[in-house]
Amino acid sequence: MSFNFGDNLRITVFGQSHSEAIGVVVDGLPPGEEIDLARVQSFMLRRAPGNNTFSTSRREPDKAKVISGLLDGKTCGSPLCAIIENTDCKSGDYANILDVPRPSHADYCAYMKYKGANDIRGGGHFSGRLTAPICFAGAVSLQILERRGIFIGAHIQSIGDIEDRSFDPVSVDSSELVAVKNKQFAVLNDVIGKQMIEQIELVKGQADSIGGVIECCAVGVPVGVGEPIFCGIENRLAAALFSIPAVKGVEFGTGFASSKLRGSENNDEFYYDDNGLVKTKTNHHGGILGGIASGMPIIMRVAFKPTPSIGLQQNSICLSKKTNTMISIKGRHDPCIVPRAVPCVEAAMAIALLDLML
Template identity: 50%
Template sequence: MKNTIGQNISLTLFGESHGEKIGVVVDGLPAGFEIDLDKLEWEMEKRKAKGQLSTKRHEADAVQIVSGFFEGKTTGTPLCILIDNTNTRSQDYAQLKYRLRPGHADFAAFEKYHGAQDYRGGGHFSGRLTAPIVAAGAICRQILEAHGVNLATHIQSLHGIEDIAFDFADASHLEVQMNTLNAAQFPVLDEESCQKMQTLIERTAKDLDSVGGVLQTVVTGMPAGIGEPFFDSIESNLAHLMFSIPAVKGVSFGAGFEFANLYGSQANDPFVLDENGQIMTSTNHNGGINGGITNGMPIVFQTVIKPTPSIYKPQASVNYQTKEEVELAIKGRHDPAIIHRARAVVDSLCAFGLLDLWMEHAAIQAFEEK
C-alpha cells in the first residue's frame, strides 16, 4: 500500500479508524516558518462532526506535533502529527466483518489484503483518515497565505439546492465572500440556501438515508507560470489529490462539463490589459489554467461528493466468508451528509498540491539565467 504523495514536500498518511492513533508525516517544509496553532485548530474545527448534520462520533481531534517543530516554528526536518482516536465503538462492526457494505471498500479490501485489513470502521479506508490530512494541509495553507495566496470552498449545490455564485466580476466582493466562507462552519454564501440545505440533511437523516453534492473551490493570488504542461499539470495534480478523498467521485475545472455545450468562441478567455497594464483574461472559463499552467486568474474547480455510503436502510449484500446473499442493516454512528465537513479536506489538499508545485517552480527558477 502506497501512502505517500508529493515531490518537493511529501505527505505520508498512517493509522486506522479504530486504531489508537492516526497521523501524518510531512517532509520538505521550509525551516523557520511560524505555525499559527489557532488557525490550525480552526481548520480542524471545520472538519469536526457536530449536531444533527453529522455522525454522533465526536472526536476532540487535538493535534499533537511530535517532531519537526521547535519553539513555535518548523525545523525543516520531517514534521509528524498524531491525533488520538478516543470515541470508537468497535462492537458496532463485529457482525459486519464479512458482510460487504454497499458503496464501501470492504470487498476491494478483502481482494487486496486477504482479510489482514482492519475492518473496524473502514480501517485505513475510513474518512477518519482525513483528519491528519487537514492538519498537514492547514500548515501548507498558512505558508501560501504568507505569500499572498488565499482559497475558499463553498457548497455549490446539495441534492439540487443551489448556492449563489462567487462574484468573479468584483475582486473586493469575492474577497469578502471568501472570508465569509472561511469563517463559517457550514460553507454556504446564501442564508436561504443554507437553511434549505440543512433542513434537507436533517430530513434525510430521519429517512435513514444520505445525500451528496458539489463543492466549488476558488484560489486567488497564485502567480502565473506554475505547473507543467502534461503529467504535472495543475489539473492533474489537484485531481489526483481530490480523488484521494474517499467520498470524491468527480472533479472539473473552470466551466467543467459545461464546456461540452459551448462553442470555442464562448469557451475561450480573451486576453486584455488591466488598469495597471498587466495581462489578464476578461473571462475565466478555463479556471485560471492554460496548458496545465497557472495564468494568474483565480483557480476554480468543482468536486463531487457522493452520498455517505453508510445508511441505516436495509440493503442487499453478500457474506464474503460464506458466499451467501444476506440482508445488511448497518448500525453505528454515521453522517447523513459529509459535504460540509469535506470542505476542509478539499481546502487542505488543494493547499498542499499548490505549495508542492510552487516549490518546484521556485527551484527551477533559482538555476535559470537572469
C-alpha cells in the same frame, strides 16, 4: 506508495479509523516558517465530527499533537510529524459486517486485496477519518501560502438539487474566501444553506444519505506555477482531491459544460487592466491553461457521492458462507459528508499548490 503524496512537499498519512491514533508526516517544508497551531486547530475543528445535528454523533476533538518539526513555533528543517488520537471509537458497531460488505463501500475490494486481513472497524484506512491528518498538513500549507499572497476558500455548491450561488470566477477575492470559512455552514447564501440543512436532516430521518458538490477557489497564484503533461495543476489537484473518500468527480472552470459551447463562447479573451496586469474577460478555463496558472482565480468543483453507510436494509453477500444476505448498517455515520468535507477540499488544494510552488 499509496499513503504518500508530493514531490517537493512530501506527506505521508497513517492509521485507521479505530486504531489508537492517526497521523501525518510532512517533509520538505521551508525552514523558518512560523506555524500558528491555534489556527491549525481551528481549521481542523471545521472537519471534526459531532459538532452539529447533521453530522455523525461520533465526537472527536481532533487535537493534533506535534511530535517533531517545530522549534519555537517555526519549522526547523526536520519532518513535521503530528498524531491525532482516536478517543470515541465503538468498534462493536461493526461486528455484524465483518464478512458482509457494505454496498458502495470499500469493504469488498479491501477484503479481496488484503486477503481478509483488513481493518473493517469504522472503515479502517478507507475511512473519512483519515482526512483529519490531511487537514493538518493542509492547514500548515495554507499559512505558508498566505504569506506568499495565496488564499484558498470553499463553499457548499449544492446538496442534492439545492444549489448555492457560485463564486464570481473573474472577481472573487480573498475577503470573500475568508468570510465563508468563518461560517458554521459554509454557503454564500445563508437562506439556501438553511434549505440544505433541512434536506440533510430529512434524509437522516429516513435512515438514508445524500451527496453534493463543493466549489473551491484559490486567488493570488502567480502566473507560471504548474507544469505541462503529467504535472499540471489539474493533474496534481485531482490526485490530492481523490484522497478524500466519496469524491467521484472534479471539474475546473466551466468544466463539462464547456463541451456544449463553441470556441467563440468558451475562449477567454485577454486584456490589460488599469494596473497593466494581464487578465481575461471571462474565466471558463478556471485559472489554468496547459496545466499552468494564468493568474486568474483557480476555480474547481468537487462532486461527492452519498455516504454509503445507511440504515436502510440492503442486499449484500456473506463472504464466509458464499451466500446472498441482507444488511442493515449500524453505527454512527454522516447523512451527508459534504459539510465536513469543505476544509478537506481546501487542504488538498493547499497541499498540491504548495508542492508545485516549492
